[in-house]
Amino acid sequence: MSGTLVIRGARLSDGTATDIVVTDGVISELGVSLSAAGSQVIDADGLIALPGLVDLHTHLREPGLEQSETVLSGSRAAAIGGFTAVHAMANTLPVADTAGVVEQVKSLGDSAGYVTVRPVGAVTVGLAGQQLAELGAMASSRARVRVFSDDGKCVSDALLMRRALEYVKAFDGVIAQHAQEPRLTEGAQMNEGTLSGQLGLAGWPAVAEEAIIARDVLLAEHVGSRIHICHVSTAGSVDVIRWAKSRGIAVTAEVTPHHLLLDEHLIRGYDAKYKVNPPLRRAEDVQALREGLADGTIDIVATDHAPHPLESKDCEWDVAAFGMVGLESALSVVQASVVDTGHLQWSDVARVLSSAPAAIGRMDGYSTGIAVGGAANLALYDASVSTVFSASQLRGKSVNSPYLGHTLPGRIIGTIHNGYLTVVDGELVDTDQVASSALVTERGAHHG
Amino acid sequence: MRHLLSTRDLSRDQAVAILDVAEDMADVATREVKKLPALRGKTVVNLFFEDSTRTRISFEAAAKRLSADVINFSAKGSSVSKGESLKDTAQTLAAMGADAVVVRHPSSGAPSVLAQSGWIDAGIVNAGDGTHEHPTQALLDAFTIRRRLHRSAARGRDLSGTTVTIVGDILHSRVARSNVWLLTTLGATVRLVAPPTLLPVGISRWPVQIGYDLDEAVSAGSDVVMMLRIQAERMHAAFFPNAREYSRRWGLDDARLARLGASTIVMHPGPMNRGLEISSGAADSTQSTVREQVSNGVSVRMAVLYLLLSGEREELS
Amino acid sequence: MPARTVLQQADISRALTRMAHEILESNRGTDGLILLGIPTRGVVLARRIAHLITQFSGESVPTGALDVTLYRDDLRRNPTRVPSPTQVPSGGIDGKTVVLVDDVLYSGRTIRAALDALGDIGRPRVVRLAVLVDRGHRELPIRPDFVGKNLPSSQEERINVRLTDIDGEEFISIGGTS
Numbered sequence: 001m002s003g004t005l006v007i008r009g010a011r012l013s014d015g016t017a018t019d020i021v022v023t024d025g026v027i028s029e030l031g032v033s034l035s036a037a038g039s040q041v042i043d044a045d046g047l048i049a050l051p052g053l054v055d056l057h058t059h060l061r062e063p064g065l066e067q068s069e070t071v072l073s074g075s076r077a078a079a080i081g082g083f084t085a086v087h088a089m090a091n092t093l094p095v096a097d098t099a100g101v102v103e104q105v106k107s108l109g110d111s112a113g114y115v116t117v118r119p120v121g122a123v124t125v126g127l128a129g130q131q132l133a134e135l136g137a138m139a140s141s142r143a144r145v146r147v148f149s150d151d152g153k154c155v156s157d158a159l160l161m162r163r164a165l166e167y168v169k170a171f172d173g174v175i176a177q178h179a180q181e182p183r184l185t186e187g188a189q190m191n192e193g194t195l196s197g198q199l200g201l202a203g204w205p206a207v208a209e210e211a212i213i214a215r216d217v218l219l220a221e222h223v224g225s226r227i228h229i230c231h232v233s234t235a236g237s238v239d240v241i242r243w244a245k246s247r248g249i250a251v252t253a254e255v256t257p258h259h260l261l262l263d264e265h266l267i268r269g270y271d272a273k274y275k276v277n278p279p280l281r282r283a284e285d286v287q288a289l290r291e292g293l294a295d296g297t298i299d300i301v302a303t304d305h306a307p308h309p310l311e312s313k314d315c316e317w318d319v320a321a322f323g324m325v326g327l328e329s330a331l332s333v334v335q336a337s338v339v340d341t342g343h344l345q346w347s348d349v350a351r352v353l354s355s356a357p358a359a360i361g362r363m364d365g366y367s368t369g370i371a372v373g374g375a376a377n378l379a380l381y382d383a384s385v386s387t388v389f390s391a392s393q394l395r396g397k398s399v400n401s402p403y404l405g406h407t408l409p410g411r412i413i414g415t416i417h418n419g420y421l422t423v424v425d426g427e428l429v430d431t432d433q434v435a436s437s438a439l440v441t442e443r444g445a446h447h448g
Numbered sequence: 449m450r451h452l453l454s455t456r457d458l459s460r461d462q463a464v465a466i467l468d469v470a471e472d473m474a475d476v477a478t479r480e481v482k483k484l485p486a487l488r489g490k491t492v493v494n495l496f497f498e499d500s501t502r503t504r505i506s507f508e509a510a511a512k513r514l515s516a517d518v519i520n521f522s523a524k525g526s527s528v529s530k531g532e533s534l535k536d537t538a539q540t541l542a543a544m545g546a547d548a549v550v551v552r553h554p555s556s557g558a559p560s561v562l563a564q565s566g567w568i569d570a571g572i573v574n575a576g577d578g579t580h581e582h583p584t585q586a587l588l589d590a591f592t593i594r595r596r597l598h599r600s601a602a603r604g605r606d607l608s609g610t611t612v613t614i615v616g617d618i619l620h621s622r623v624a625r626s627n628v629w630l631l632t633t634l635g636a637t638v639r640l641v642a643p644p645t646l647l648p649v650g651i652s653r654w655p656v657q658i659g660y661d662l663d664e665a666v667s668a669g670s671d672v673v674m675m676l677r678i679q680a681e682r683m684h685a686a687f688f689p690n691a692r693e694y695s696r697r698w699g700l701d702d703a704r705l706a707r708l709g710a711s712t713i714v715m716h717p718g719p720m721n722r723g724l725e726i727s728s729g730a731a732d733s734t735q736s737t738v739r740e741q742v743s744n745g746v747s748v749r750m751a752v753l754y755l756l757l758s759g760e761r762e763e764l765s
Numbered sequence: 766m767p768a769r770t771v772l773q774q775a776d777i778s779r780a781l782t783r784m785a786h787e788i789l790e791s792n793r794g795t796d797g798l799i800l801l802g803i804p805t806r807g808v809v810l811a812r813r814i815a816h817l818i819t820q821f822s823g824e825s826v827p828t829g830a831l832d833v834t835l836y837r838d839d840l841r842r843n844p845t846r847v848p849s850p851t852q853v854p855s856g857g858i859d860g861k862t863v864v865l866v867d868d869v870l871y872s873g874r875t876i877r878a879a880l881d882a883l884g885d886i887g888r889p890r891v892v893r894l895a896v897l898v899d900r901g902h903r904e905l906p907i908r909p910d911f912v913g914k915n916l917p918s919s920q921e922e923r924i925n926v927r928l929t930d931i932d933g934e935e936f937i938s939i940g941g942t943s
Contacts, residue, residue: 197619317555
């Protein structure tokens, strides 16, 4: 990367104002009134500078489901949301259960260049829950897979789960469990409770999630492995994880932005844009998730960005697809649900959306946050604005956002990935320009 | 009234008004000329994604007695079974100029989706959606109860002071849901009796009393006992051990019928499983309203279609 | 323009008395006579006229109510109208002399609807029309047989009929805001 970038007057997450100088993909200087002759200057007055956001749970849909999203379109959606790295889930067609598929996804991500794409490997062949996938081959492939998940499906077989937890210790991997007891959720459509009874929709009991989490933290304890719990959605799950952490079990957990903001009452009109797995829960659960994130029981926020074509949502509730897009709106929803409500400081946001997910995924370059010598992955955010969220703010291929028409705070003004700009003045940098910046950076890395 | 999607949306006065109009419609049914010109030139589509001959012909008779044109659109043999979406079907009906669409659908909420979609401007009548609601069935049940209790003085009255016991598969019953909301709105006390497996989670927050023991409910007395159809396939999903045990504990047999007061009304939305949830003796007794329910169904559906399709599109005042 | 009262209670009573006499005279007695009021105020008027006829003749006259809501031609132009009950005397109307009674005759459309409704109930020998007020502006070839008071009015004006049995006061006024 040639050239130098100066970001003027940004406020760090701890509140201090600073200029940030970026040289050759690295933060070279922090301080007041810095200058660098001949460099590009970005006025960040009034903006919060966060370390580049890292999503541990993204569905990029490629290969195989390109009508919903591609690695490129999903990367663009991520960049406009302030992300500089995403973990691409394995439920593609073919499933990412071999070194070949994960390497393909990684190389698509590298050439798109908007974010670092880290493929997640399937735990079992074809996500079928029968036989372990080639976890070692994926780990030692060029994609260096460290997170394994059958997400979308639960690894429900206790023995298979035990073996997977044990096996990935060999390469410091982690199993990310989609906690959903399958028999208890056959045909399930929404959170089971008073409202599901009224609406006549098959119930999805909280216990179906909590029972698997309880089983798996005990398994992890027994075999001495670390485990990650995807999209925790109930108050009971928070309690189980809190208990597990108090016993010293190496469990980490994520919550999605939508489970921090939305509750099941939105389902009353049977609008399928609110259909998601796990389902929207009660207001009490939303409250417990916010508190769990605030007290560290829940480690990170992950989007579970799940693009679907229009026709999968424009239909009857029970035939509609599960899932919501979330990359573009994630930081705004986090601000609305936990920052503006006093649960989290901006420094906590930097942790739950950047350093902590990077650590779980064993990514380099995110542990120090914004510091001299660190990789220049940055998000510049204007927390003072407020907009009615619309489809025009989405950059992926799909528009199945639950926030369309909702008023949300904040907006990403700039995103810097490996030292080059992917978002400027709130707009994506051109695809070709980003791709060539990525190429230059990669060459530089090889030389260095 | 713009749509009829759920009895939860109805106020007491709206519900009484519908029942009163149904009384007028029932009067017409006793005349030699049973037809009214009120909906001349209107088109009513019966859009049935699920077989239900009795509900369809009831709506068809109702629409025809009001002089509306009726189009029956059955999912069987139509393009729906070839995978046409609800959206395309709705837009087709809109293009055909449907003024009202009577929808029977296996998905809970499908009529609500249609009503809010913008795909079609017609008034939507929910004729049974999944395990959600079946509002016209509840209205005809309330109408039947009110007529039995108050005879010719029924107009203007609600069901205050009446106790209704609903027995059977509450969990999967759209009839039970619609009746719970409507009957309680009309002032009745509703008691649900079922095996615990067939009561929805969270039912303690419904405005009803709950019991597991039919004999206890029979002894306690009730103005109305409404038996719900039990589907044999439920036993395969472990809701109860087998039909015999269900029938023994939750069926209205001759012995339980005899213990009911002579004035207790016995209802069933049909179709009945004789010998399972209701004995032939109970179904055919003078206390049974099973056949009245059918004829009242036409009057109530006439009232609903009239209120939906006459006048400017406004709320019933 | 403020409303002005054009008939007081005594005027209304006198008009009804005259109409009762005229109906008796034209029917040559009460034989086969039925008075059907059009809800709401027509029903009250039919009962009062029947009562007067009984006073004069000593014979009772069957009365009833004929709701025309479901036969109106303006159902889709107005907010939904809730029908009132139709009550036909037990002997039916076949072969009878039916006098339709209404409070105000205006466009004639209500009476057109009433004739259709009547036809679906039975086949009277003859149908007559009695109205308390005829305000003109007919839109159909319909004319009353018995009129309490002709009240030429402008179409902008409102005729307000108040009867003790329904309104707790009795007069007819014209004008005022509608």
